[in-house]
Amino acid sequence: MAELVSLAEAVDELVHDGDAVALEGFTHLIPHAAGHELIRQRRRALTLVRMTPDIVYDQLIGMGCARKLVFSWGGNPGVGSLHRFRDAVESGWPVPLELEEHSHAGMAARYAAGAANLPFGVLRGYAGTELARQSGSIATITCPFTGEELAAVEALRPDVGIVHAQQADEAGNVQMWGITGVQKEAVLASRKAIVTVEEIVPELEPRPGGLVLPGWVVAAVCLAPGGAHPSYADGYHERDNAFYVEWDAISRERETFAAWMAQHVLGTADVAEYHASLGVAA
Amino acid sequence: MAELVSLAEAVDELVHDGDAVALEGFTHLIPHAAGHELIRQRRRALTLVRMTPDIVYDQLIGMGCARKLVFSWGGNPGVGSLHRFRDAVESGWPVPLELEEHSHAGMAARYAAGAANLPFGVLRGYAGTELARQSGSIATITCPFTGEELAAVEALRPDVGIVHAQQADEAGNVQMWGITGVQKEAVLASRKAIVTVEEIVPELEPRPGGLVLPGWVVAAVCLAPGGAHPSYADGYHERDNAFYVEWDAISRERETFAAWMAQHVLGTADVAEYHASLGVAA
Amino acid sequence: MSATTVTFTADEMMAVAASRLLRDGMVCFVGIGLPSQAANLALRTNAPELVLIYESGTIGAKPSQLPLSIGDGDLAETATAVVSVPEIFAYWLQAGRIDVGFLGAAQIDRYGNLNSTVIGDYEKPKVRLPGAGGAPEIATSAREVFVMLRQTPRTFVPELDFRTTLGRAVSTVVTDLGVLEPRGADRELTLTAVHPGIEPDAAREATGWKLRVADGLERTAPPTDAELTALRALTTRDDR
């Protein structure tokens, strides 16, 4: 059964330097609060796994938490580049960043294989792309029935999977709804899972589009209202579209980035203080 | 977009002698009305595909519609044997029945592979079972990353997939809820799909646990209220548990079976008449 | 049995003995029939926090009465989550999330291998049985496997007519006569307990091979009043 603990405790207990950590959330429900806590606790040499590294990974990378990035698309959605990600790749600042780069279809197949305890996933993929040359985690496999050649991708089995959901009950059962992306697979592929939630409710009421994870596949459930900001949580808070635009200016230079992180992340104790520092409602 | 047509028209147009046909529904939402229509239209030499052949396939097999059965468990749930299935296998009556036999995990992986347009599925399966010897659709495959050996199963791509759902809207979008089993995969793995529904509604309202199939992946939507009987349709009608018990006596002998089918299926024009003949509410 | 205040049938003893194997918090993948009965009994007696998983995709079902099928509506309504059939096998069973698989069978051999496919030759069977269902993968993906079946020379056979399911992970077999567990280097099923009123010889006679009896053979405690009451409430459905 999932323990209901503070996010600080969960990160302290469950995430270690050098771990492979997957924070998932596809535009919706991005676990920013958990990312901030990794930064506050100064985790180092993480292998960060995520299909769509966006602001949360830009922050982790810029703060020197990551040794390696496993991903398929890294940008600021609707805005442009991730400057901290670019700086790490182009200039090795603050530390060099190894890349293991895939397509979305490949990453999704890798998570699904991990969730299913298979060593690899199979897809019609990577045809004609030079990506296949860049990664040891892409191979070809032959269908034993038709002789056809397909792509095989190595399963993802992160040490820790972290997602944000709308609700948990007191037994740690979790419900999320809306766009739920690859979160089920990320949780089930990981050896341990942390779920931050908007709200703890006495009993989960099934919702249209609801995805429920039983508490016994989750190591820790942590209350973090507004923990997706600047991403959104359907039914709880809206996407802070302006922040995505502002991030471009904040993150463009190392100094403005460092100052912002010092004030809003390192200088805050938790998600409530983070919101207060930005003047946004939880 | 799905055409809204009568079940008789849909079967007439879309199902041909010799086709591979998958009627799915895992205890819940079993498409009995569609099975009855296949019998009324005297389809022959079908390859019947279904994880859990129960009464609906006992009827099709006993009426001589099937040449081959692809399955993983064939019984009368909670009651015992399927007598018509046994008679076909043990005595070749009314026609011999070829078997392609799998485990549930293997059948599920085969449907999933078919839905994903992969030629095979991979699973940790068939270890130590003699089933693997009986079927050309089971092979071993080696992980290109770890060298581990796993089972590969040939994808299922039925000619026609048939399922029963609670609702469709006028564009043929379909919604089912409750236990939805392998129905999404059966529809998406099949070249054409027929969906019978309890009700046509102006607009689908998303339901907890709702599975929605867009009309453009369905060839025909047919109104067939009570079309799962004796199985059930959550929110519409209950399982007729007594009928499952009665079926044991009805189907035990060829004569009583034939008489029952003549009266209740061949002697009725559609699902409404079938209900009336049995004295059950739709 | 004359010393007990309530009488009970051999099948009731079997269900009760099997239910006692299940413990709170265990995740149990359960087949319909005897295993489902025992698991539902456990939920009402010694393991209220047992997590029941049915292959229809229901996770954590707490049915209000004994389900007649693995897909009863009650299972979905009371479940923590309902997932698709491909998912229950891939992400839950195969993924190694199941503590115990709970199976029945038509035949068992001395190594716990199971037959639920045919009596007689596969190509020309004397009796065509329902087939494998989920058993082959339940038996190899669950951490351990419990088996329940009535013990007779026709079910406890020296050689299976067909090996549907590998017995390697079978840790306990509960019958109407007693309990068998793998023992020794060869892990042969060995009688480790007999139910009240049953002598080891009765189990030997009901076994198609020379049955080993464990030193320190135990005797199953008879069903308690609470167990019997719960079991009888469970098996009396008003809609059957």
Add this chain to the structure above:
Amino acid sequence: MSATTVTFTADEMMAVAASRLLRDGMVCFVGIGLPSQAANLALRTNAPELVLIYESGTIGAKPSQLPLSIGDGDLAETATAVVSVPEIFAYWLQAGRIDVGFLGAAQIDRYGNLNSTVIGDYEKPKVRLPGAGGAPEIATSAREVFVMLRQTPRTFVPELDFRTTLGRAVSTVVTDLGVLEPRGADRELTLTAVHPGIEPDAAREATGWKLRVADGLERTAPPTDAELTALRALTTRDDR
């Protein structure tokens, strides 16, 4: 352009020209940015029954305003169905259910191959771009592929810095200057239309290889009032 009653920008012409490629009932897998803008315009003009699929798992979304990301809440709320990301790629894209994939890129070569990975060397890039996203499989699993990007010598290059995505299925490229389609045995991208006010030479100068111009080069019809009104309503978000 002096003959038209309304003026429009080159980007607006590009969006309108691209939107006209989409037809009612088509199933379109669409990336964010220019393709999403054009597809949403089509939904409001010539293809109200266009089925939009975003890689976030929304099928049949009809967003009330232009989404800023592929996972906007509006996409889920207006979709016929919302599925998981693994499912959208496996059961929908890979399964061959997509008529047209609609992509952008940083670089394109004469065969429609696309780069969205790096400018410069992969190991030591001058500019690290976002990367592949869904493009490699969209481009090989959709029946045809439309590409939208602004035409300059830096984007239309003789040799890609990195081949992210195969151009084999690219049937139309829409730029701010005109339209290119594969022609001839080698299926080289050939200018088949120019937008109002654009001469073929402008397209030649904006292309990093010797651009072929089709016989019977067409001229794109200027945006209609209805198209421009719809596009401008779409691109004016009040919450941006």
